[in-house]
Amino acid sequence: MRILIVHNILWAHYKSSVFQALQRLIDLRPDSTLMVLQIARNERSRAGLEANQADAPTYTYPYELLFDRYLEEVGLQERSSALLNRARAFRPDVLLLTGYYDPAQLLLLLWAKATGVRVVMQNESTAADHQRGGWKEQLKRWILSRCDGFFCFGSQSATYLIQLGIAPHKILLRKNSVDNTALRTAYLQARQHRSAQQHSLGIRTRNFVFVGRLIAVKNLKALLNAFADAQAQAEHAADWGLILLGDGPEKSALLEQAATRGSSDAVHFLPGRPWYQVPDVLAISDVLVLPSLSEPWGLVVNEAMACGLPVIVSNRCGCAPDLVRHGENGFVFDPDQPDELTRHLLSFMNGTVDADQLGQSALAHIAPYAPEAVAQDMLDGFIKLTT
Incomplete structure (x- = not known):
């Protein structure tokens, strides 16, 4: 053949x-x-x-x-x-x-x-x-x-x-x-230096992370609003930050929005990098968020789960029904209902969900992929x- x-x-x-x-x-x-x-x-x-x-x-x-x-x-x-x-x-x-x-x-x-x-x-x-x-x-x-x-x-x-x-x-x-093995290996290596990297970059001890291009379809304005709303309600808001990893035409507007919502000290923008360096950022993060309005699949969800991170994923992402078990390895939300995203962010910030258990479930579920x-x-x- x-x-x-x-x-x-x-x-x-x-x-x-x-x-x-x-x-x-x-x-x-x-x-x-x-x-x-x-x-x-x-x-x-x-x-x-x-x-x-x-x-x-x-x-x-x-x-x-x-x-x-x-x-x-x-x-x-x-x-x-x-x-x-x-x-x-x-x-x-x-x-x-x-x-x-x-x-x-x-x-x-x-x-x-x-x-x-x-x-x-x-x-x-x-x-x-x-x-x-x-x-x-x-x-x-x-x-x-x-x-x-x-x-x-x-x-x-x-x-x-x-x-x-x-x-x-x-x-x-x-x-x-994705290459689960290469990503997991790089993540575990970077994880050893998590605290030092967080201190060097001036970011919080716990972090949500978005990875991708900073473009309108990624729905990042809604993510910034949901994060700001969650900060205003969370018991441990000072512990949590948001990392946006990537570049794109929306960056200036997003920076301005973070400042307007009073989140500038908690929201950090990092430039895009090759895929094999993404685990370095996942290692200083705790939960991946992909809030897209449209996404044929969303390979970054594979990447995060291969590193053992729980995920919060829009139901417009093609991977959601296959990869995300709601409440088991993460959460799925409707981007037309932004309060849902705020609620899921809060569940991590207030510790009402076991992030470690969700991450272990994510790691197990991604193995067949x-x-x-x-x-x-x-x-x-x-x-x-x-x-």
Whole structure:
């Protein structure tokens, strides 16, 4: 079995850990071969998050980087030509495409159907992450009907495909993962210096943390308001702070809002950093908060849970029904009901929930969402389609 995977950017470390795990499984099958075509090195919006240190984790799996530049700089014609030429040369039995939004990959889909190659389409979209309807949905239905199987980012992503007419048996994967082991190892190492780091940065002894871009869809203004409201009510407000880790166009407005609400001394902004350094900040934090208005999945929830942190997650995040067990490893809230978020923040600040127990439950629940488990499901799916 010859497996060809088309992927957008080499930077996507969470996929690299899965591809490496998949290659290890392929190594046990002398009749199988894997190749990953990475279209570009990175996207412009993620340029500052690239690994640039010697201690960054590396992954080994067979791949070819088609264009050593940003994805936005790769034209449709050259992308289409490169993908088609490499696919013809590799002669796959099964082809995994990144998504249905790239015309170059749709051309590859048509080539595969004409030559008898089985096609798996990856889907991370959900019905809730954008307004749906019109001719685009009809075109999407037509494209998806040409595919033989699907790898989905969780149950909400799978449900969306079923709503578009896909038979449930064609959905071969319903998980998403990060490198749990690398993240946990880095977290435990950084945790040894927690108090010293907190003192050095001038932050509180207990902290909520947000990790991501500072953009409107992340709903950070609501988070700042909820935190300020919780401070006004909490018995131990002086012990708790809020860390916003990331960069983006909303930063100035958020700084001003924190000052207006009187939270400046408790809210700390830290610049974005490569993924393998995020555990350094999780180690000085206690609870992850992801308040997004729209989020296809939310990999930062995987990252936090792999480090043993409880989570507070908006129900608009695709990962919420799969990863968060309300009251067991964290809490899910409705972003249209901001008082819910305030109440959950208060439950930690007042100690009415056992944060340590929630964190241990988070660590246990994330174990099946590891690269090895996702890779096994992928391989099982490929085998199902080609035998």
